[in-house]
Amino acid sequence: MITVVLIGSGNVAYHLAHALNSSQKVNLIQRYARTDSHSSDFPVELPLTHDLEKLPIADVYLLAIKDDAIKMVSSRLDNLTGLVVHTSGTKSIEELQQKRKGVLYPVQSLSIDQKIEFRQVPLAIEANSPEDVFLLLKLGKALSDQVYELSSAEREKLHIAAVFANNFSNYMFSCAAEVCNENQIPFEILKPMILETGKKVQYMSPLDAQTGPARRGDQEVIDIHLCELQGEQQDMYRLISMAISKLYKHKQIQNGKKL
Amino acid sequence: MITVVLIGSGNVAYHLAHALNSSQKVNLIQRYARTDSHSSDFPVELPLTHDLEKLPIADVYLLAIKDDAIKMVSSRLDNLTGLVVHTSGTKSIEELQQKRKGVLYPVQSLSIDQKIEFRQVPLAIEANSPEDVFLLLKLGKALSDQVYELSSAEREKLHIAAVFANNFSNYMFSCAAEVCNENQIPFEILKPMILETGKKVQYMSPLDAQTGPARRGDQEVIDIHLCELQGEQQDMYRLISMAISKLYKHKQIQNGKKL
Numbered sequence: 001m002i003t004v005v006l007i008g009s010g011n012v013a014y015h016l017a018h019a020l021n022s023s024q025k026v027n028l029i030q031r032y033a034r035t036d037s038h039s040s041d042f043p044v045e046l047p048l049t050h051d052l053e054k055l056p057i058a059d060v061y062l063l064a065i066k067d068d069a070i071k072m073v074s075s076r077l078d079n080l081t082g083l084v085v086h087t088s089g090t091k092s093i094e095e096l097q098q099k100r101k102g103v104l105y106p107v108q109s110l111s112i113d114q115k116i117e118f119r120q121v122p123l124a125i126e127a128n129s130p131e132d133v134f135l136l137l138k139l140g141k142a143l144s145d146q147v148y149e150l151s152s153a154e155r156e157k158l159h160i161a162a163v164f165a166n167n168f169s170n171y172m173f174s175c176a177a178e179v180c181n182e183n184q185i186p187f188e189i190l191k192p193m194i195l196e197t198g199k200k201v202q203y204m205s206p207l208d209a210q211t212g213p214a215r216r217g218d219q220e221v222i223d224i225h226l227c228e229l230q231g232e233q234q235d236m237y238r239l240i241s242m243a244i245s246k247l248y249k250h251k252q253i254q255n256g257k258k259l
Numbered sequence: 260m261i262t263v264v265l266i267g268s269g270n271v272a273y274h275l276a277h278a279l280n281s282s283q284k285v286n287l288i289q290r291y292a293r294t295d296s297h298s299s300d301f302p303v304e305l306p307l308t309h310d311l312e313k314l315p316i317a318d319v320y321l322l323a324i325k326d327d328a329i330k331m332v333s334s335r336l337d338n339l340t341g342l343v344v345h346t347s348g349t350k351s352i353e354e355l356q357q358k359r360k361g362v363l364y365p366v367q368s369l370s371i372d373q374k375i376e377f378r379q380v381p382l383a384i385e386a387n388s389p390e391d392v393f394l395l396l397k398l399g400k401a402l403s404d405q406v407y408e409l410s411s412a413e414r415e416k417l418h419i420a421a422v423f424a425n426n427f428s429n430y431m432f433s434c435a436a437e438v439c440n441e442n443q444i445p446f447e448i449l450k451p452m453i454l455e456t457g458k459k460v461q462y463m464s465p466l467d468a469q470t471g472p473a474r475r476g477d478q479e480v481i482d483i484h485l486c487e488l489q490g491e492q493q494d495m496y497r498l499i500s501m502a503i504s505k506l507y508k509h510k511q512i513q514n515g516k517k518l
Contacts, residue, residue: 090480108452109470114459122448148448157442158449160484160496165435165449166456167471168499169428174465174506176424183416189381189407190417190424191461193367197425198457200373202450206433211368212426221349225419232502237419239498240427243491247433 001027002139005055005082007073008064009033009042011110012087016064016143017044019118025142030056041112058082060139062104070095083132089159092152093126102127102136105155106144109166122146124155175233214244260286261398264314264341266332267323268292268301270369271346275323275402276303278377284401289315300371311335319344319398321363329354342391348418351411352385361386361395364414365403368425381405383414434492473503 004020006013006028013031020028021044030047032055052073055061063086065073070086074096077084085102086095093103103126110116123144125136133149140147150158173194180187200209213221222241229237263279265272265287272290279287280303289306291314311332314320322345324332329345333355336343344361345354352362362385369375382403384395392408399406409417432453439446459468472480481500488496 107448109455109459111459114455116455120451122451124448146448146451148445150444154442154444156483157438157487158444160487161435161438161444161449162452163471163484163496164431164438165453167469167473167503168434168495169431169453169456170460170465170468170470171499171503172423172428172431173460174469175427176420177465179416179420179423183413185409185413185417185420186407187464189366189383189405190420192379192381193421194424194428194460195457196368196375197428198454200368201429201432201453205446206429206436209429210426210433211429212422214426224415225422228416228419232498232505236427236498236502237422239491239495240430243495244426244430246491 001025002060002135002142003027003029003058004060004062004139005030005032005058006062006064007032007052008062009035010064010066011112012106013064014043014112015106015110015116015118015121016062016087017042017046019143020044020062021046022118023142026139029058052076053078055080059135060085063087067091071097074098074101083127083135085127085136089124089155089162092156093128094152100127100129100132102132103152103155104136104140107158107162118143119145122148124148124150124158126151126155175236178233210244210248212244214241215248217245217249260284261319261394261401262286262288262317263319263321263398264289264291264317265321265323266291266311267321268294269323269325270371271365272323273302273371274365274369274375274377274380275321275346276301276305278402279303279321280305281377282401285398288317312337314339317341318394319361322346326350330356333357333360342386342394344386344395348383348414348421351415352387353411359386359388359391361391362411362414363395363399366417366421377402378404381407383407383409383417385410385414434495437492469503469507471503473500474507476504476508 004026006017020026032049059082061082061084067088070091083100083102084096084098085104087104089105093101105124107122107124121144123140125140127133127136176190177187226234263285265276279285287305291308318341320341320343326347326349329350342359342361343355343357344363346363348364352360364383366381366383380403382399384399386392386395435449436446485493
């Protein structure tokens, strides 16, 4: 049984509390929150403290707090013998002031109003001793089916990839919604296609899943679309289409096909 | 009962044949294909002809063929009294040479190796008389739960939106995969997040679903990421981040919030 103290009240703390409490291999013994706000909404009933200096002894202290607060909160966790772990995708393990430190980053965009199967959320872990890597691996596997050991440098690269995969793809949906709105076309009509786009890359590489005028090298359609767009949308359409065209032209040359 | 002749052998013809044949309100009486190739793979057994001049009498002739072939095939369909309909997202209704003409465009990226619930595929229809709009509406509703009447001009705008929603978002997944590959990080780790990105906008507007450094205005993280990227990926990261930052700054001003 791994004993855990959870620090935080936000989205990540919320989903982690649920997952920790559902595991037979974890004993979630206490939660720290700065204030009582949101406490009644919290999914798991467990002893709550507002005093960082009086945390009970535990194997792992999980900091599910804002990136900018990690350094400060960590500096206030004195005299702990357990492993102190943050859950940020962007911050280095070195943000933590403790000797025994680690990272457990859930690779998912988590919101409170969203039900999530936590066992399907990949976890990226890191620690600075083999024993603590082993402990985090054990904790990670108690919560999720996919646990990866990544260094802080690798996690930073993963975060860049996640910005493309999540933030930027969502922005493409925003642009689509804007084009629909401007032309009184219901955005509903694109929702099944959007869902399918995400589903397709579950079993197919995005390189193979690519379709559309830029992939086909259909400059006539690209030019028509560019004429209809303006400003940033036009710049974006041009830049992304050029990148796609170049990529697949290059692949055709590699494969010895006629252009 | 609407009698239909299907013309084509590709992805769209494949999925349409299946949907048409599953409907109690449709009688799919014949298929035309240029050659016998792929015929053994075709999902529906029905009379096949290679002769465009000898098509049987039907209510609707559905052209599920390449965009560039529509004009030519249509010009060879002489003396038909039924409604001739193409299934293209990009081509105008005017590509068809007949007096009675229409469009029935399935708004989904369809591949042969992919199972699809056709009733969930939105259909955009168009015809040039109220009677034919009514006929296509009836045919559309026999196949799908979502049928929209859109003009050729609206369909062109919808296609631009679909390029953003499907082609460009998929390219963002490609960029993410490339960043992963370059750093020996398994792309698997991002797949649940990608799926969730598509799921989220089913019940939430993409404007509200947006997260990430650009939405937060976190210039420090943006600058770190830009330093790590090169070439097109860097250009794209910069352009998209600027567009997101600008959009949400503008929204904050609109809402009277402090920047």
